[in-house]
Amino acid sequence: xxxRITIIALGLxxxxxxxxxPAYKLARLKYNGGGDWYGDRTALTNLIKFCNSNLxxxxxxEEETVEAGSAELFxxxxxxxxxxxxxxxxxxxVRNLRxxxxxxxxxxxxxxxxxxxxxxxxxxxxxxxLDFVELPLNHPIYHQKYEFATGLPKIHEHNDKRPQGxxxxxxxxxxxxxxxxxxxxxxxxxxxxxxxxxxxTRLKALKMGANxxxxxxxx
Numbered sequence: 001x002x003x004r005i006t007i008i009a010l011g012l013x014x015x016x017x018x019x020x021x022p023a024y025k026l027a028r029l030k031y032n033g034g035g036d037w038y039g040d041r042t043a044l045t046n047l048i049k050f051c052n053s054n055l056x057x058x059x060x061x062e063e064e065t066v067e068a069g070s071a072e073l074f075x076x077x078x079x080x081x082x083x084x085x086x087x088x089x090x091x092x093x094v095r096n097l098r099x100x101x102x103x104x105x106x107x108x109x110x111x112x113x114x115x116x117x118x119x120x121x122x123x124x125x126x127x128x129x130l131d132f133v134e135l136p137l138n139h140p141i142y143h144q145k146y147e148f149a150t151g152l153p154k155i156h157e158h159n160d161k162r163p164q165g166x167x168x169x170x171x172x173x174x175x176x177x178x179x180x181x182x183x184x185x186x187x188x189x190x191x192x193x194x195x196x197x198x199x200x201t202r203l204k205a206l207k208m209g210a211n212x213x214x215x216x217x218x219x
Contacts, residue, residue, distance in 0.1 A: 023057075026213070027064040027076040029107070031093075035085035039112050040185035044080050047188045050206045051213050055145060068093035073100045078216040079107045082185045084114040087122050094125045101126070101168075101175040106216035109178040110185040113158050123168065123176065132166040132178060140219075141165070141177065144211040153204040156183035156194070173219060177212060184209055 028044055030037050044063040051057045066072050066079065069092045073079070079100075089097065101107060109119055120132065135141065135151075142148040142165075152163040163182035167174045187205020191197055 023059070025060040025062075025064045025076060026078050026080065027066040027073075029079050029081040030065050030067045031081070031083075031087050031089065033086035033088035033118070035083040035087050035115070035118065036112075037081070037083050039082050039084065040110070040189055042190045042193070043082070043185040043188035046190065047080075047206060047209045047213070050188075051210050055210055055214055057213070057217075069096045071096075073097070074103070074105070077104075077106060078213050079105065080110065080185070081107060081119075082110040082112045082115070084112050085118065087115070087118040089122045089125055097126045102170055105175070106212075106219075107176040108212050108216075109176065110183065111178070111180045112183060112185060113156075116180060119178070127168055127170065130168050130170065132168060135165045135167050135174075135177075139165075139167075139174075141167075141174065141211055141215045144214040146207040146211055148208060148211070152179055152182045152184075153187075153201070153208060154182060155187035155201055155205045158183070174215070 026044060026048055028037070045061065048059045048061060048063065052059055064076065066076065068089055073096060097107070109115070109123075111119070123132070137149065137151050142151060152165045154163045158181060161181040164180045165182070166178040166180060168176040184205050186194060187202050188209055191199060191202055
């Protein structure tokens with residue numbers, strides 16, 4: 001709670017005082033285990049640019065990288081995590097992530113395909129008392145700046161499955177959002193990165209990403 005209040009207060013102060021220096025930054029989570037935490041290389045910087053233009057946020061233009069066990073984790077209101085492979089959180093990282101998330105932080109996990117079997121047991125270590133639940137279509141995360149009445153858009157095809165938005169809810173607050181069979185991060189990357197890219201689909205991905213950021217800032 002203290003972390004969330006600090007972030008909001010900082011943003012309000014900069015707005016009231018008229019400063020243009022970036023108020024805060026968004027970060028990518030670096031993790032151990034061998035998975036490609038660095039995937040979707042242009043995704044987060046493009047989302048930052050979109051949010052600054054359309055939500056009128058004042059994020060630094062470049063993303064940061066932060067490790068799960070670092071005290072720096074608490075500097076960021078929104079953490080992005082992606083990859084295809086293995087994830088391992090140490091005991092220290094588990095404790096730090098839990099402290100960050102229960103204190104007002106927000107983690108967005110994007111399954112870039114193949115992450116699911118690894119991330120679920122690791123997040124169970126962080127919140128042994130919680131299970132990922134599919135968020136209903138009336139959840140506020142789908143109704144921020146942009147309306148997604150039918151839930152997550154389908155961005156990248158893997159197994160011909162419908163996209164699902166899962167969440168970990170701690171004491172009534174969504175602390176972690178997990179997009180599965182959707183691949184929002186692919187949609188945020190530079191246009192033309194993938195064969196068959198469509199501007200319409202990319203815009204949907206960026207709008208949904210903006211909803212996640214907006215929710216993380218105001219919840």
